[in-house]
Amino acid sequence: MNRQDIKDAAREAHIVTKVLPYLRRYAGATIVVKYGGHAMDGSLANEFGRDIALLKQVGINPVVVHGGGPQINAMLKRLSIQSSFVQGLRVTDAAMVEVVEMVLAGTVNKQVAGLINAAGALAVGISGKDGGLIRARKLRRTYKDPDSMIEQALDLGYVGEPMFIDTRVIHALTGAGLIPVIAPVGAGEDGQTYNINADTVAGAIAGALNAQRLLMLTDVPGVLEKSKQLLSDLSLSQIRGLIADGTISGGMIPKVETCMEAVTQGVKGATILDGTVPHALLLELFTEHGIGTMIHK
Ligand SMILES: Nc1ncnc2c1ncn2[C@@H]1O[C@H](COP(=O)(O)OP(=O)(O)O)[C@@H](O)[C@H]1O
Numbered sequence: 001m002n003r004q005d006i007k008d009a010a011r012e013a014h015i016v017t018k019v020l021p022y023l024r025r026y027a028g029a030t031i032v033v034k035y036g037g038h039a040m041d042g043s044l045a046n047e048f049g050r051d052i053a054l055l056k057q058v059g060i061n062p063v064v065v066h067g068g069g070p071q072i073n074a075m076l077k078r079l080s081i082q083s084s085f086v087q088g089l090r091v092t093d094a095a096m097v098e099v100v101e102m103v104l105a106g107t108v109n110k111q112v113a114g115l116i117n118a119a120g121a122l123a124v125g126i127s128g129k130d131g132g133l134i135r136a137r138k139l140r141r142t143y144k145d146p147d148s149m150i151e152q153a154l155d156l157g158y159v160g161e162p163m164f165i166d167t168r169v170i171h172a173l174t175g176a177g178l179i180p181v182i183a184p185v186g187a188g189e190d191g192q193t194y195n196i197n198a199d200t201v202a203g204a205i206a207g208a209l210n211a212q213r214l215l216m217l218t219d220v221p222g223v224l225e226k227s228k229q230l231l232s233d234l235s236l237s238q239i240r241g242l243i244a245d246g247t248i249s250g251g252m253i254p255k256v257e258t259c260m261e262a263v264t265q266g267v268k269g270a271t272i273l274d275g276t277v278p279h280a281l282l283l284e285l286f287t288e289h290g291i292g293t294m295i296h297k
């Protein structure tokens with residue numbers, strides 16, 4: 001090495017030492033990462049796999065829950081099946097739930113596990129139906145009929161909600177040094193398959209595992225103000241205000257609600273961040289302020 005090479009190497013070594021306090025903070029911690037379908041669309045998929053493998057290598061226990069909304073849309077289009085969304089959730093009939101399971105628990109689940117495996121870690125792709133992980137039931141939700149202003153039951157077909165999370169399969173995998181990669185489908189008591197929003201699953205699993213952090217990777221920097229400025233820190237009461245005044249809308253509502261639920265259940269910090277930024281996970285965990293919106297009690 002010449003003098004310049006040594007100088008460059010020393011600079012890199014200095015950067016590595018800066019990570020030490022964060023490695024201490026997260027040693028042995030469980031971190032649930034929700035990898036959204038939009039975040040996985042770009043060219044950074046390999047980097048995501050490497051970041052997850054790195055977390056495992058330094059003694060953190062990542063648990064990945066993935067989405068796949070855009071990937072389901074693409075398959076439905078190829079099959080000429082129309083789909084629609086109500087309150088951000090896909091209305092799912094019997095034919096569609098088959099496609100949803102095929103795409104989420106098949107193609108996408110294996111792709112995501114494959115990214116991590118290719119980076120030298122050992123990931124195991126499962127769905128919420130495996131090992132009884134997610135006991136689901138048909139989603140119970142109401143809406144206000146705009147004409148009568150009466151609350152009506154919302155029927156979204158085979159859209160489910162988690163009733164109970166059995167964490168044994170996750171502990172079995174992490175205990176054996178493996179990284180669980182979870183597709184958001186669950187089974188009802190009668191064996192019926194349910195399509196569950198991936199944010200909801202990530203929140204429920206983070207809560208059940210008493211995870212230290214929940215990181216929700218999407219394709220926006222976090223929760224934005226009306227002026228598009230990033231809100232880097234939000235408390236539960238601030239969020240309620242932002243939903244009420246319309247600053248938070250659409251797909252961001254279930255996301256912040258999931259984070260609120262997770263921190264209420266004991267997760268120390270839930271963060272919404274941009275998964276299309278290179279090494280988003282490392283920037284969030286290994287820098288003082290992180291890059292997204294952190295939601296805390
Ligand atoms: N205040 C807000 N800040 C940022 N995004 C918002 C806000 N309100 C609504 N959104 C919308 O929420 C979207 C993120 O939700 P969604 O599309 O469901 O993400 P994903 O597919 O990653 O789960 C953003 O692309 C944006 O259109």
Ligand SMILES: CC(=O)N[C@@H](CCC(=O)OP(=O)(O)O)C(=O)O
Nearest residue numbers: 036037067068069089090197198
């Ligand atoms: C009920 C419901 O809407 N389920 C979602 C499941 C996938 C998902 O949530 O994927 P993203 O995280 O990429 O949006 C769907 O069918 O699209």
